Amino acid sequence: MFSGVMANAWAVGTIVGVVSGVVGFFVVLRGASFVAHAVPLSSFAGAAGANLVGADPVLGLAVFAPVAALSIGWLGSRRRRDVVTALVVAAMLGLGALFLSWSTQYSAAVYGLLFGDILGVSDGQLWLTAGLAMAGLVAVALIYRPLLLSSVAPDAAAARGVRIGLVDMLFLVLVALITTMSVPVVGALLMFTLMVGPPAAARSVSRAPAQTMALAVVVALATVWASIAASYLSTWPIGFFVGVIAAAFYLAGRAWSALRR
Amino acid sequence: MPDPQPDALEAAAPWADVAGADVAGAEVVSGAGATVLRLEGVSVSFGDRLVLDEVGFSVDRGEFVGIIGANGSGKTTIFRVVLGLLAPDAGRVIRPRRHIGYVPQKVAIDPDTPIRARDLVTLGIDGERYGVRLPSAARRARVDEMLDAVGAGPFADARVGTLSGGELQRVLIAHALVGDPQLLIMDEPLANLDIKSGHEIVELVARLTHERGLAVLLSAHDMNALLPHMDRVVYLADGRAVSGTTGEVVRSDVLSELYRYPVRVLDVDGTIVVVGGHDVRVR
Amino acid sequence: MTGFFGSGPVHVALAAGAVTAIVSGVVGVFVVVRGQSFAGHALADLSTLGGSGAFLANVNPLWGFVGVGAVIAGAMELFGVQRRRGRDVATGVVLGAVLGLSALLLYFDTTSTSTTGATITVLFGSLFAASPSAVPEMVALAAVGVVALAFVYRPLLLSSVHPELASARGVPVRTIAFGFLVLVGVTVSLTSMVVGTILSPALLIGPAATALRLSKRPPVAMAFSAGIGLVATWSGVALSYASYRWPPAHAGWPISFFIVAIVFLTFLCVEVPGRLRRPSAPEAG
Numbered sequence: 001m002f003s004g005v006m007a008n009a010w011a012v013g014t015i016v017g018v019v020s021g022v023v024g025f026f027v028v029l030r031g032a033s034f035v036a037h038a039v040p041l042s043s044f045a046g047a048a049g050a051n052l053v054g055a056d057p058v059l060g061l062a063v064f065a066p067v068a069a070l071s072i073g074w075l076g077s078r079r080r081r082d083v084v085t086a087l088v089v090a091a092m093l094g095l096g097a098l099f100l101s102w103s104t105q106y107s108a109a110v111y112g113l114l115f116g117d118i119l120g121v122s123d124g125q126l127w128l129t130a131g132l133a134m135a136g137l138v139a140v141a142l143i144y145r146p147l148l149l150s151s152v153a154p155d156a157a158a159a160r161g162v163r164i165g166l167v168d169m170l171f172l173v174l175v176a177l178i179t180t181m182s183v184p185v186v187g188a189l190l191m192f193t194l195m196v197g198p199p200a201a202a203r204s205v206s207r208a209p210a211q212t213m214a215l216a217v218v219v220a221l222a223t224v225w226a227s228i229a230a231s232y233l234s235t236w237p238i239g240f241f242v243g244v245i246a247a248a249f250y251l252a253g254r255a256w257s258a259l260r261r
Numbered sequence: 262m263p264d265p266q267p268d269a270l271e272a273a274a275p276w277a278d279v280a281g282a283d284v285a286g287a288e289v290v291s292g293a294g295a296t297v298l299r300l301e302g303v304s305v306s307f308g309d310r311l312v313l314d315e316v317g318f319s320v321d322r323g324e325f326v327g328i329i330g331a332n333g334s335g336k337t338t339i340f341r342v343v344l345g346l347l348a349p350d351a352g353r354v355i356r357p358r359r360h361i362g363y364v365p366q367k368v369a370i371d372p373d374t375p376i377r378a379r380d381l382v383t384l385g386i387d388g389e390r391y392g393v394r395l396p397s398a399a400r401r402a403r404v405d406e407m408l409d410a411v412g413a414g415p416f417a418d419a420r421v422g423t424l425s426g427g428e429l430q431r432v433l434i435a436h437a438l439v440g441d442p443q444l445l446i447m448d449e450p451l452a453n454l455d456i457k458s459g460h461e462i463v464e465l466v467a468r469l470t471h472e473r474g475l476a477v478l479l480s481a482h483d484m485n486a487l488l489p490h491m492d493r494v495v496y497l498a499d500g501r502a503v504s505g506t507t508g509e510v511v512r513s514d515v516l517s518e519l520y521r522y523p524v525r526v527l528d529v530d531g532t533i534v535v536v537g538g539h540d541v542r543v544r
Numbered sequence: 545m546t547g548f549f550g551s552g553p554v555h556v557a558l559a560a561g562a563v564t565a566i567v568s569g570v571v572g573v574f575v576v577v578r579g580q581s582f583a584g585h586a587l588a589d590l591s592t593l594g595g596s597g598a599f600l601a602n603v604n605p606l607w608g609f610v611g612v613g614a615v616i617a618g619a620m621e622l623f624g625v626q627r628r629r630g631r632d633v634a635t636g637v638v639l640g641a642v643l644g645l646s647a648l649l650l651y652f653d654t655t656s657t658s659t660t661g662a663t664i665t666v667l668f669g670s671l672f673a674a675s676p677s678a679v680p681e682m683v684a685l686a687a688v689g690v691v692a693l694a695f696v697y698r699p700l701l702l703s704s705v706h707p708e709l710a711s712a713r714g715v716p717v718r719t720i721a722f723g724f725l726v727l728v729g730v731t732v733s734l735t736s737m738v739v740g741t742i743l744s745p746a747l748l749i750g751p752a753a754t755a756l757r758l759s760k761r762p763p764v765a766m767a768f769s770a771g772i773g774l775v776a777t778w779s780g781v782a783l784s785y786a787s788y789r790w791p792p793a794h795a796g797w798p799i800s801f802f803i804v805a806i807v808f809l810t811f812l813c814v815e816v817p818g819r820l821r822r823p824s825a826p827e828a829g
Contacts, residue, residue, distance in 0.1 A: 029374065033636035034582040041742070075815060082581035083753045087811055089585070090746030094804030097743065101798045115647040141393050149388035152376050152421070155365035156436065159344045159446075160389040189589075190647070193640030200633045203375040207420055212375035237651050243644025250637045257373075 001232050008121040009185065009228055015133045016182045016194065017224040021202075021217030022140055023178050024195035026171060028203065029151045034082055035072060035172070037192040038089040040179045042068030044188035045096030047113050052099050057113065058125060061183050065176035068092055073172045078154075078164075115239035116187030118231055129181040136177050143170055148209060186224075190239035194220050197246025204253030219249050296321050296355075297444050297476035298343065303352035305338055311500055312338050315352065318495045318504035320444065320476045325467055326504075327487040328480040330497030336480040337366070339497075340448050343478070357444055362437030366448040368429065370422035378424065378432045379404055379417045385436035407439040408432075411465060427458030431465070438469065445470075447479035451486055459486050466490075484511070485532050511535075548785050557781045557799070559679050564734045565747065565773030567686040570693060570766045571731045572752030572773075574724065577762075578704045582632055583620065583725065585745040586639040588732045590616045592741040593642050596649040606678055609733030609741075610685065616642065617729030618722060682734055689730055696720060701762055738777070739800035747773055750807035757814045776806040 002010065027036045046064025047057035068088055076084030100110060112120060140147075150157035150164045158164050175195075182191045198219035199212070206212040227241035299319040305312045313335045320326045328336050341347040342354055344363060362385075370376070382404050387394065408417045411431040416424060424432065430450055437445055447466070451459040467490035470477045481487055484494065488507065495504040496511070498520045503510050510516075511533060516524040520537075527534045548554055575584045591613040598608025620638065693700070703710035703717045711717045728748075735744035755768035780803035787797040 028633055031632055033632040034585070037582075037585075037636060037639065075812075075819065080579070082579060083576055083749055084815075086581040086585050086745045086749045087753065087808055090743055090750065090804050091808035093742050094746065094801045094808070097740070097798050097804075098801040101795070101801070102792050111650070115650075142391050145384060145388050145390060145394070148376075149384045152370060152374065152381065152384075153365065153368050153433075153436075155368070156363060156433070157388065158346060159363035159365070160360060161345075162389045187647075189643050190640055192636065193644075196633055196636040197640065200637065203373050207375055207377050207418070209375055209380055237647045239647040240644040240651075243640040243642075243647070247637045247641035247644075250633075 001229065005119055005121070006228075006232065008123065008126050009118040010225075011126055012121050012129050012181075012185050013118075013224040013228050014221065015129050016178075016185060016191075017221035018217050019133050019136055019178050020182070020191075020194035020224075021198055021220040022137065022213060023174050024199040024220065025202070025209075025213040025216045026140075026147060026151060027175065027195045028199040029148075030171065032171075032175070033192070033196050034085050035069070036175055036195045038072065038085045039065055039069050039172075039175050040183050040188040040191050042089050042092035043176075043179050043183055044113055045092045045094075045099065047183070047188075048096045048099040048103075048110070051109060052103050057109075058128065058180065058184060061180045064092060065179040066173060069172040069176035069179075070169065073169050078168055111237075112187070113183065114187050114189045115237040116185060116190065116231075116242070118185060118228055118238050121185055125184060132177050132181045136174055139170065139174060143167060147171060185238070186227075186242055187237070187239040190243045193243050193246040194223060197250045198223060201249040201253030204257040223249065297357055298478065299353075299355040300339070300342070301353040301355075303339075303342060303349045303354060305335075305342065305347065305349050305500075313342070313349070313502075314500040316497075316500070316502040317352075318493075318502060320478050320493075322443070322476050323470060323474050324492045325470050325477045325487075325490050326479075326493045326495060327484060327491045328478065328495045328497060329482065329484045329487075330480070331482055334497040335500045336497060337448060340446055340480070343446060357442070359443055360440060362440065362442035362445040364430070364433045364437050364445070364447040364450060366450075366452065368433065372420065372422040374420060374422045376421050377418050378413055378421055378428075378435075379408060381421050381432055382407055382413075382435045382439050385439040387440075404439060407435045410469070411435045411438075425458075426453045427455075427462065430454065430458075430462050434462075434466065434469075438473070438475075442475075444476045444478065447477070449480050449482075451481050451483075456486075463487060463490055488533065548782065551785075554781065554785060556679055558778060560682050561738055561777035561781055561799075561803075562774055563679075563683050563686040564738045565751075565777040566770045567689050568731050568735050568744075568748045569751045569755075569770035569773035570690065571727060572748045572750075573755065573762060573766045573769050574693075574700060574704055575728060575748060576752045576756055578724075580725075580728070581745070581749050582635055584728055584732065584748050586620070586635050587613060587617055587725075587729050588736060588741050588744040588748070589639055590642045591729070591733055591736055591744075593646040593649065594733070595736065595741060596646050596653060600649055600653050604678065604681075606681060606685075606733065606737055609736050610730055613729035613733045614726050615729075617725040620725060678737065682737065685730060686734060689727055689734075692723075692727060696723065700724060739803055743800045743804050746804040746807050747777070750804075750811050751776065754807075754811045754814050757818075772807070772810055776803050776810070779803075779806055 024036070027033060043061045043065035046060030048060065049064075050057045050060030071088050072081060072085050075088065146157065146162045146167050147170075149160070150162050150167050154164050178195070179191065182194070186194065199216040201219050202212045202215035206215050223242060223245045226245055227238050230236070230241045231238035296319045301317045303313055303316045316335070316339065318326070328339065330336050338347065342349050343356060344361060345356070383400065386400060386403065405417075408414050411434050413428065413431045413435055416428055421429065421432065445466070450462055454462065463486055466477055466479070469475060479487070484491070491507060493505060494507050494510050495502050496516065496519060501519055503515055503519050511526055513524060513526045516526060516535060522537060525536045527536060575581060591609045594608035594610070594612025597612065598604065601608075620635065699710065699715045700720055702713070703715050703720050707717050732744050732748060735747045738744070739747060751769040751772035752765070754772055755765040758768055759765050780799045783802045784796055784799040788795070790797060
């Protein structure tokens with residue numbers, strides 16, 4: 001289970017787990033679960049388009065994910081963004097439907113991009129993922145405090161000179177970035193659960209920001225690793241395990257905080 | 262969000278240009294200590310609506326100034342101008358270079374949010390700075406001291422979203438003050454507090470004002486809670502302002518002229534009641 | 545032209561499309577006003593489960609969508625409504641779990657029946673392939689939905705705009721919220737038949753969002769919304785029919801693409817001019 005092609009799956013999965021925990025911490029803090037769901041879905045259309053012209057699907061992801069994220073950021077106001085999010089993802093997926101209709105013999109690849117494929121991780125993808133992850137983590141480290149403050153008390157942040165619009169855009173770009181690296185492995189439909197379930201579980205247990213983020217990473221890693229192993233052993237799609245295990249952790253967190261009260 | 266344009270606003274005042282310098286060195290007309298904040302003839306319009314109409318007042322070091330006015334009278338707009346978040350259409354704003362401590366009106370935080378009171382206060386030190394910062398004992402000590410000063414020690418490790426109105430207000434004050442500002446601005450701090458908590462907060466702020474030589478500007482729609490502590494009052498109606506001591510401003514003739522409507526000021530056993538022309542309560 | 549209007553599948557498509565557009569246009573206005581776009585989107589994704597289950601069980605997909613959609617809607621409302629903020633995480637997690645389950649079912653689908661088209665059909669719709677017998681069922685369902693909406697119209701409106709006032713006046717806010725979400729589930733099932741589960745939020749939310757920017761009065765907005773949806777759907781059918789000879793595949797471009805594109809472009813037309821005039825309005829204070 002650990003050799004050959006699977007080694008890449010483990011490596012990418014681990015990286016994805018770490019970044020999901022870190023970025024996911026902010027996704028839940030900012031109430032951006034819908035955006036976290038919408039960006040990967042939108043990027044799927046890009047992958048379909050890339051496949052159509054014979055390019056690497058990851059290239060399509062890398063283009064469509066930021067376009068979707070920034071469109072949502074520009075078209076919607078920070079407080080009422082749900083309508084714009086729904087429409088941007090629908091528009092992108094409409095394009096995806098178009099691309100799919102133009103190509104033939106595509107269903108298996110569609111399935112893999114939507115629900116995850118642990119066997120298809122190339123070395124090139126591994127290096128790309130590692131690079132994007134480094135960039136993402138550095139970015140988070142640099143904007144950590146303004147991002148944290150503007151997520152919790154935006155008025156206070158603005159008064160101190162934090163450019164909350166800019167910070168918000170950076171956050172969206174981070175979501176796009178993690179989308180690009182994760183979708184090939186975990187799937188467009190389900191990768192957002194890694195950004196939502198583990199941090200939500202973590203914050204039921206931990207009170208301080210840094211500790212919560214660390215715990216989110218731990219839970220995300222546990223989810224990814226368990227999913228990879230289960231998918232390998234059962235040949236069932238990895239997306240299924242990610243979705244269900246993330247939900248399980250979330251419920252465990254809810255149960256824990258209900259019991260504590 | 263329009264970025265603050267400090268140069269345009271502060272260029273006129275020579276002493277405000279000296280970065281980080283204590284304002285005490287300046288030539289200032291008005292009063293006991295140095296003027297920390299001054300508005301002159303500030304007007305702001307949103308479209309056709311004139312929200313602020315040539316508003317002028319000042320706040321000195323050690324002064325506790327209240328802005329009194331109904332909702333919609335322009336209080337929040339004044340704060341945004343003072344903070345540099347909104348450029349006035351006319352007039353001058355002179356404000357300190359060292360940042361201003363701000364306690365916003367509405368801070369709605371989910372109870373699950375993994376931020377403790379002490380984390381929020383820590384962000385008050387340098388929450389706007391980019392870059393990595395390692396934990397330090399000195400910083401933690403400073404945060405602890407601030408938390409104790411506002412009486413938030415007992416709940417320093419509680420999640421911010423689980424605090425009561427009064428408790429959260431104390432934490433927000435600590436957040437605003439831990440960075441050692443010269444001016445503290447509070448937007449309707451009493452709005453959602455019960456009477457007792459409200460009085461406690463006002464007393465806390467007054468005490469901190471005198472202990473730390475702060476200048477404080479806070480807004481409310483009922484001045485009675487502030488009466489014992491206010492040095493001066495800025496009375497706002499329909500975007501027009503009158504400022505001075507309570508005795509100078511809160512008078513029937515002055516307020517009638519301000520409201521452009523007959524207003525009577527009554528002292529009912531120490532409580533000031535402002536009543537409109539025909540026994541209609543105007544707040 | 546006569547080919548278009550004389551064609552059987554086109555009739556079915558126009559009829560099914562019209563019914564769906566009207567219902568989702570009207571219901572969508574409330575979805576947008578209540579800020580439940582994520583719930584609407586989640587319900588659409590979740591009804592994938594119903595669709596894929598129906599394929600597996602060889603049942604008419606409409607009932608798969610409707611059955612599962614209604615049940616899940618009810619569960620969602622019961623599950624996490626207390627805090628507005630907590631709700632979006634709960635929605636996301638439930639969505640993830642159920643999508644995961646759908647993934648599994650679709651996987652069994654591909655391996656057991658070797659009809660790889662199931663995924664595409666459920667997710668993206670195939671209106672031209674809808675059978676004529678589906679239309680009466682859809683009409684009936686849509687009629688039920690509209691009648692239900694008319695019945696609770698005023699309490700629903702009040703509790704959407706002013707929940708505290710509504711409950712003070714004796715409106716059973718939670719029951720209405722529950723019922724409304726079930727109605728959304730049913731609506732979404734209908735739109736899923738037309739454009740597939742993944743795109744049905746477009747028909748639910750797009751025309752409504754556009755209409756609300758044109759008029760704040762609910763009856764007018766609902767009329768506009770239904771109208772926009774209708775125009776988009778019929779144009780989509782016509783364009784898809786016309787595209788039969790277009791490159792690259794010469795098999796016609798999908799209806800769902802045209803419908804969504806028209807809906808989105810309409811929305812941009814009303815939204816972008818405002819956004820350009822005021823570059824991100826200040827949010828603080």
